[in-house]
Amino acid sequence: MNVYRTFAIVSVIIAVFVLIVASLGMIATTGVGEPSYGYLNTSQLNSINVTSPGVHVSRANSTIYVNSSSIIPVMMGPMDTSSMYSFEILGIMNPTIVVKEGVMVQFTAVNVDNDSYHNFALSSRGPPFSSMGSGMMGGSGYMTTMHYLPPMSSGTYAYANFTYVFHSTGSFWYLCTYPGHAQDGMYGRIVVS
Numbered sequence: 001m002n003v004y005r006t007f008a009i010v011s012v013i014i015a016v017f018v019l020i021v022a023s024l025g026m027i028a029t030t031g032v033g034e035p036s037y038g039y040l041n042t043s044q045l046n047s048i049n050v051t052s053p054g055v056h057v058s059r060a061n062s063t064i065y066v067n068s069s070s071i072i073p074v075m076m077g078p079m080d081t082s083s084m085y086s087f088e089i090l091g092i093m094n095p096t097i098v099v100k101e102g103v104m105v106q107f108t109a110v111n112v113d114n115d116s117y118h119n120f121a122l123s124s125r126g127p128p129f130s131s132m133g134s135g136m137m138g139g140s141g142y143m144t145t146m147h148y149l150p151p152m153s154s155g156t157y158a159y160a161n162f163t164y165v166f167h168s169t170g171s172f173w174y175l176c177t178y179p180g181h182a183q184d185g186m187y188g189r190i191v192v193s
C-alpha cells in the first residue's frame with residue numbers, strides 16, 4: 001500500500017477524532033449545544049413524545065424528575081389545555097422539572113400550536129416576565145437561545161433539539177420568549193439538586 005495514502009487516511013482519522021473531542025469539550029465547558037432544527041409528522045411526533053428510562057413523572061406533584069441523562073420532549077402551545085400559552089411536558093402543563101446535578105438533558109421542543117410561534121429557552125431569571133418579551137438575547141439571564149418555531153401546519157410540526165448539562169445546583173426557569181407569552185403563563189421552574 002502506498003505510504004502517502006496510508007498517511008492521508010491516518011491524518012483524516014486523527015482530524016475527525018480531534019473534532020469530536022473538541023465539540024464534546026465545548027458542551028462540557030459551556031453546558032449547552034447549539035440547537036438543530038427540523039420538522040416532524042404526526043407519527044414521528046408520537047414516537048418522540050415518550051418518557052425516557054431516566055425520567056420519573058409525578059402527576060400528583062406536577063413534577064418531572066430527571067435522574068440521569070435523558071431526552072425530554074416539550075410540547076409548545078398545546079391546543080387541548082386551558083391556555084395556549086403553556087408547555088406540556090409528558091402530559092403535565094408547565095411542570096416543575098427536578099434535575100440531578102451534572103445530568104445532560106436533550107430537550108426536543110415541538111410547536112403543536114396551530115396559530116402561534118413559540119420557543120423554549122432556559123433562564124436563571126424567574127417571573128415576573130415583561131410583556132415586551134425579551135427577544136433572543138435582549139434580556140439578561142438566558143442560558144440558551146432558540147429561534148421562534150412556526151405553528152403546526154397540515155400535520156407538520158417544527159421542532160428544535162438542544163442539549164444542556166446542568167452543572168450547578170439552584171433554581172432556573174424555562175420560558176417562551178415570544179412577546180407576551182411568558183407573561184401570560186408560558187413558563188415553568190427547573191430545580192437542580
Ligand SMILES: [Cu+2]
Pocket residue numbers: 085117118119176177178181182186
Ligand atoms: Cu410562546
